[in-house]
Amino acid sequence: MTHATQDVFSRIERDKSRYLDELKDYLRIPSISTDPAHKGDVERCAEWLIARMGEAGLTTEKIATDGHPLVYAEWSGAGPDAPTVLFYGHYDVQPPDPLAEWRNPPFEPTLEAGPDGDWLVARGATDDKGQSYAHLKAVEAMLAERGKLPVNVKFIVEGEEESGGESIEKFVREQGPSRLACDVVVVSDTAMWERGAPAITYGLRGLAYFEIRVQGPNRDLHSGVYGGGVENPANALATIVAALRDPATGRIRIPGFYDDVRPLADWERQEFTGLGLDEREVREDLDVSTLTGEEGYTYVERTWARPTCDVNGLWSGYQGAGAKTVLPATAGCKVSFRLVADQSPARVAEQLKAFVEQVAPAGVRVEVVYLHGAEAVTVDATGPYAAAALDALEDVWGRRAVRIRTGGSIPIVGTFAAALGVPVLMLGFGLEEDRLHSPNEKFDVVNFDNGVRAIARLLDRAAQVRA
Ligand code: BES
Ligand code: ZN
Numbered sequence: 085m086t087h088a089t090q091d092v093f094s095r096i097e098r099d100k101s102r103y104l105d106e107l108k109d110y111l112r113i114p115s116i117s118t119d120p121a122h123k124g125d126v127e128r129c130a131e132w133l134i135a136r137m138g139e140a141g142l143t144t145e146k147i148a149t150d151g152h153p154l155v156y157a158e159w160s161g162a163g164p165d166a167p168t169v170l171f172y173g174h175y176d177v178q179p180p181d182p183l184a185e186w187r188n189p190p191f192e193p194t195l196e197a198g199p200d201g202d203w204l205v206a207r208g209a210t211d212d213k214g215q216s217y218a219h220l221k222a223v224e225a226m227l228a229e230r231g232k233l234p235v236n237v238k239f240i241v242e243g244e245e246e247s248g249g250e251s252i253e254k255f256v257r258e259q260g261p262s263r264l265a266c267d268v269v270v271v272s273d274t275a276m277w278e279r280g281a282p283a284i285t286y287g288l289r290g291l292a293y294f295e296i297r298v299q300g301p302n303r304d305l306h307s308g309v310y311g312g313g314v315e316n317p318a319n320a321l322a323t324i325v326a327a328l329r330d331p332a333t334g335r336i337r338i339p340g341f342y343d344d345v346r347p348l349a350d351w352e353r354q355e356f357t358g359l360g361l362d363e364r365e366v367r368e369d370l371d372v373s374t375l376t377g378e379e380g381y382t383y384v385e386r387t388w389a390r391p392t393c394d395v396n397g398l399w400s401g402y403q404g405a406g407a408k409t410v411l412p413a414t415a416g417c418k419v420s421f422r423l424v425a426d427q428s429p430a431r432v433a434e435q436l437k438a439f440v441e442q443v444a445p446a447g448v449r450v451e452v453v454y455l456h457g458a459e460a461v462t463v464d465a466t467g468p469y470a471a472a473a474l475d476a477l478e479d480v481w482g483r484r485a486v487r488i489r490t491g492g493s494i495p496i497v498g499t500f501a502a503a504l505g506v507p508v509l510m511l512g513f514g515l516e517e518d519r520l521h522s523p524n525e526k527f528d529v530v531n532f533d534n535g536v537r538a539i540a541r542l543l544d545r546a547a548q549v550r551a
Contacts, residue, residue: 089479092540095229096221100533103221104204106136107532108193110175110213111206117152117176118247126152126243129175133241140224142239149251152176152243156263159223160236167550168236169543170266170504172496173216173273174245177208178521185523195529200279202529209527210514215272216241218513218535226540234547238266242496245273248293248456249495256496260503268469268546269500272535274512277359277486279528282477282538284470285510287388287489288497290423290460292432293396296324296440298415299449305411315447317415318400324450325417327443328393334378336393336421338439341432346425348389356384359486369517388489392422418455422491429457458495463508472545473509480538511538 096103115129116122130153134144142157155175160168180190188194193206204214219239226233242252256264274285300317301310330337363375363383377386386392400415402408421432433454444450464470465487477485490512500508513535519525 089537089541089544092222092225092229092544093537095225096533096536096540099221099225100536103217103536104529104532107204107214107217108206110136110217111193111204111208112191114180114191115176115208115243116179116246117244119179123152126176130155130243133175137220137239140220141227142223142237147255149255151251154243154252154255155239155241157239158237159227159233161232162234162236162547165550166235167267167546168238168265169546170238170240170264170269170500170506171216171219172269172271172500173219173239173241174212174243175216175241176243176246177211177213178246180207180523182523187524190523190525196526198526198528200528200530203526204529204532205524205526207525209525210518211520211525212245212273214527214532215513215535218272218532219270219539221536222539222543225536226543233543235543237543238264240264245494245496249458250456252496253499256499256503260500264504266504266506267550268506269504269508270473270539270542271494271497271508271510272513272539273494274490274492274510275514275516275518276512276531277488279515280481281483282481282485283488283512284465284473284477284485285490285512286465286487287462288460288493288510289388289391289491290427290429290458291420291493291495292423292429292436292457293418293420293455294433294436295453295455296321296417296419297451297453298324298400298444299451300413300415300447301411302413304413307409307411311411314411315445316411317448318412320445320448320450321398321400321415321417323445324440324443325395325398325419327439328419332379334376336391338432338435340435341391344427344431345391348385352389353385355487356382356388359384359488387491389424391424391427392491393419394422395419422493423457424460425462426460428459429454433457456495458493459498460493461498461501462489463497463501463510465507465509467507468549469507469546470509472549473511473542476538476542476545477511479541480534511542513538 113129137157145156147154190207277283298317397418401412513531
């Protein structure tokens with residue numbers, strides 16, 4: 085390679101095993117944002133990251149919030165004529181359960197041999213500690229090699245993405261325009277198209293997340309003495325859950341749910357098809373006999389651009405060994421809807437509450453609690469910074485990057501675009517099969533290393549946009 089970033093690439097090559105060791109330290113901190121028992125770990129994780137940012141040569145600040153702290157850092161030595169790149173990531177992770185399914189404990193990162201080089205296995209490896217740590221290491225390598233960067237940089241790393249992202253939302257709305265002023269936002273919290281094939285993601289689904297609680301009699305009852313004469317909360321919950329979807333068509337039955345759904349454009353359907361996803365590979369990877377979903381749509385359309393309803397957890401009654409003849413007093417579930425443009429989480433909340441009231445059997449009390457939500461978002465992936473990013477990815481992977489969407493959500497992305505008025509580039513270095521949110525989450529070490537290189541390359545290319 086003869087282009088301008090070669091100096092930094094050489095340093096990255098020399099230092100990459102240290103980057104990996106540091107990432108392992110980062111992964112050892114169980115920063116599970118949704119679990120109050122881990123509040124101290126989340127805080128410690130923010131402090132760990134701030135220390136590494138300071139060592140890299142950035143000015144840092146821990147920003148206190150009503151929830152977990154925001155981590156902020158900047159370097160503005162390139163001067164007012166150079167562009168400013170804002171990096172976003174999250175240092176919190178999903179809960180690791182079910183623990184028994186991990187080959188090694190989730191917060192003891194291990195290297196395993198994969199088909200394409202080593203895998204780093206740990207909770208948060210790809211989502212999002214590994215991916216976003218690549219931002220910092222690229223900046224560090226450039227500063228170390230050259231004593232300066234070609235652009236100004238800011239970092240905002242949150243600790244609540246996996247639990248709804250409320251604090252950053254407030255911060256960006258209130259202080260974003262002044263404190264986070266920039267020319268482009270770079271987010272690495274998505275996936276590549278496939279192994280070896282880099283991509284820019286331009287669409288995310290939204291989310292509306294709920295807990296449904298069903299209360300029956302005032303205590304657990306003998307199911308022989310009372311069964312058949314008292315409404316069973318577990319049965320009632322099953323009735324409610326079953327009513328949500330039409331099993332024949334895969335459509336959601338809540339009245340009005342599809343009213344705001346923007347239909348897929350023909351050009352987009354064609355572009356999705358053109359990517360040539362092999363559905364058989366997905367089936368085989370997951371060991372399921374067939375892929376199912378809303379009738380009339382392909383797997384890619386269903387997962388990227390159509391709304392869904394999924395139960396995320398469900399509990400009631402006896403779970404121990406053997407049998408217990410009990411009529412449980414309570415039942416509950418977590419249920420979430422992935423949303424697409426132009427659905428609003430608040431409107432879905434109203435619709436769901438009305439629907440549950442209508443379908444809930446008599447004899448139980450049912451409560452629907454809204455936990456959090458995010459709107460679907462699409463970003464413009466066509467401007468000069470997107471072009472610079474597509475080129476940077478190609479420089480590193482040696483293959484033209486494609487534009488894709490994803491079914492996941494990153495709540496703050498829409499707010500960045502609206503509040504800062506600049507393009508948001510989602511450059512993902514992960515793979516959809518990285519087992520994010522699942523046991524044995526992993527990140528291919530080659531994608532971590534290439535992510536560091538790609539960000540360095542992007543900064544050199546981004547400097548040219550204004551030059
Ligand atoms: N990194 C993911 C989103 C993602 C996953 C993008 C896969 C592309 C491919 C993100 O951290 C995430 O999981 N977000 C949550 C947000 C929710 C809790 C508001 C999600 O999508 O479930
Ligand atoms: Zn993430």
